[in-house]
Amino acid sequence: MKKVVIVGAGFGGLFAARTLANKPVEVLLIDRNNYHTFTPLLYQVATCALDPSEIAYPVRNIFRKDKNVRFLLGEVTAVNPTKQTITIGNLGLEREEPYDYLILAAGSEPSYFGNDDFRAFSLDMRTLSDAVDLRNHILRLFERAAWTEDERMCEALTTIVVVGGGPTGLETAGAIYELYNHVLNAEYTHSDLKTRVILAEMQPHLLAPYPEKLRQAALEQLESLGVEVITGQPVVEVAKAYIKLGDGTKIPTFTLVWAAGVKGASIAELLDAEVRWDGRVPITPTLLLPNHKNIYAIGDMAYLEDSDGQPYPMLIPVAQQQGILAAKNILAEMAGRPSQTFSYHDRGMMATIGRRRAVVWMYNRIPMKGYLAWVAWLALHLMTLLGFRNRVSVFVNWVWNYFTYDRSVRIILEKATPPGE
């Protein structure tokens, strides 16, 4: 039986593996985590609203009934297209696996646009560990603010700057503002903490791909909430206790959340493939790497343009649909049928901004904002979350948090000796 190796259990890899489940192929799925992460809700883990396990689903559990899908925990350390093997490492052990077809779906990682020194003082929002780190960081700084009598230090400890005006940035800023003002402020009554949440975007607009009307709605929603929005200013300097913007503004803060940009995962460098400036590898319309007839690349790490010459965005639905197509193309080739080319079925975009506020651009034609958009956002995210128990659990938490203004997961859970701060 032919063997398909899939690298990455994100949305692209997962949908590819699901499409191949119970088909006449042997599937090996590899990921560095033993779970699939529902990344759209990471910011809710970071802001104490959800438990990590509610948005993470064990990969083995997903495929427990699919006997032809095997899972291995590890990281890819080498690919040999001539021998058709892939090498996986896990805590010092290495293992070589042969493949007939390879699907690379390794996703993306944060990009600092050349300012790699920003990384040392930035908190990312890409993985479940990132989200838990941010939660611990915010709560720890509040506890520290309760210690200090120095008013300016105190303000810096409770000021957060979110960089990036895309959905992740908006959602994180909104949720942090509500955490500060509905929950934490009520519990630090012995200290008079002033909290500031700042959203900084380099471009003149938030939500660049959205129509002007929705961009404006998002800005108004954020400002009505209390978030300070700064547009048209890049971050030019990042230090432990402050950041500096392009116009010279210095903001004292210990918390910089980097939601500004991503690049393709570095796995492509293991191959002889061309890698673009943004870390993505160009692929053919049938999702193959050029010059390879059995290596597919999909999702955030892959670069493909539509018929108008516009690149497909690094979004979950693109990864999902490419995952399904790569799997189908493999099955087609095995059956001697022709491969299909990729076309994106775009259902639109959405972003939520705190309680009862959101912007939705349905099918990129119908704009929605406010309460109705927020309900649509809730419904869609609940429906697409993996696992019945997770869905129930998230729903119950949302209802609970909505009516009580509570955030239940407010625990600093880390090693007794946190990394030197």
Add this chain to the structure above:
Amino acid sequence: MKKVVIVGAGFGGLFAARTLANKPVEVLLIDRNNYHTFTPLLYQVATCALDPSEIAYPVRNIFRKDKNVRFLLGEVTAVNPTKQTITIGNLGLEREEPYDYLILAAGSEPSYFGNDDFRAFSLDMRTLSDAVDLRNHILRLFERAAWTEDERMCEALTTIVVVGGGPTGLETAGAIYELYNHVLNAEYTHSDLKTRVILAEMQPHLLAPYPEKLRQAALEQLESLGVEVITGQPVVEVAKAYIKLGDGTKIPTFTLVWAAGVKGASIAELLDAEVRWDGRVPITPTLLLPNHKNIYAIGDMAYLEDSDGQPYPMLIPVAQQQGILAAKNILAEMAGRPSQTFSYHDRGMMATIGRRRAVVWMYNRIPMKGYLAWVAWLALHLMTLLGFRNRVSVFVNWVWNYFTYDRSVRIILEKATPPGE
């Protein structure tokens, strides 16, 4: 207003602070964590049944309506009984707080009975971090077992030894056995994993303080489940890949859970107080440190004998009742009333062994075992869990896990680079 400083937000400190809430005193509660841990359910976090936040409750939330109770996150680094001050440290900062009364409720820590080299290869079950570490460890070893073709290595990776025949040891062994055999085995179908769970106790009996009939019932319940029970054998050697018992038996394993013993927390060493061999400080019947008239010590770290000369056990109800009495004695002294001496209202003991099995010794008079005892255990633990949301959430998870045989929190959540293994 007089100021009471309470060290530790475990069961002793928490009940003391609750008794002083809204009384005419100023209360400062200090803990190294920002949450109170419901320790009886730690083993369920370690075995993937519950989320950490379900058994942890933020201290600030508990006292958010009690204006006279303040909380600070930190560790006590010095006590000065002459000046009546206590020094607290938090990530390099130090802060001195004056007190009129001090309640020490710092709890206990694992004891290796002189074999401190065991610590390097032991997993404890004392804190929420311990429980998450054990969960990560078990899941990681299973993933590793799925890699290896070496049968003996594989068996060592999926063998777990729990040391200690008290309730924690029994509950942990039972829960791990069920995790292995109901959940993990079904998901590692591509590898033929043989799992062993061994419970080792130095003394000839499990559950030493229980009557013979219940000891026997516990043994039978464990063995009917599938746990191998070894009694009368101390652990004499611990290494990374094996442990050795007193009779020379060598058990290849990478997982040793230490539930064998505890000693009083080392905070007592900061004082001029006498410290016993087991780390506990002797206290007077009114719960004061001898030679001090305003320093109380309670719970696991304190040593007191009842009227028959029997020491009070290191159990949660003792800590709770001592916490309440210490607080009442402070209020009494402030009002010029006499202090009360401690007497323990003992409601008995219980331990659960997997699904539908438990032993209960109600009021130390009525023995119960099996299904009825298990229901009593469930009800008591649900009732005493802190926070309405936690109670609902744990209940829902229990029902879910019971009917589906699922363990929902099966994620390896740790830093990308785990400590070298």
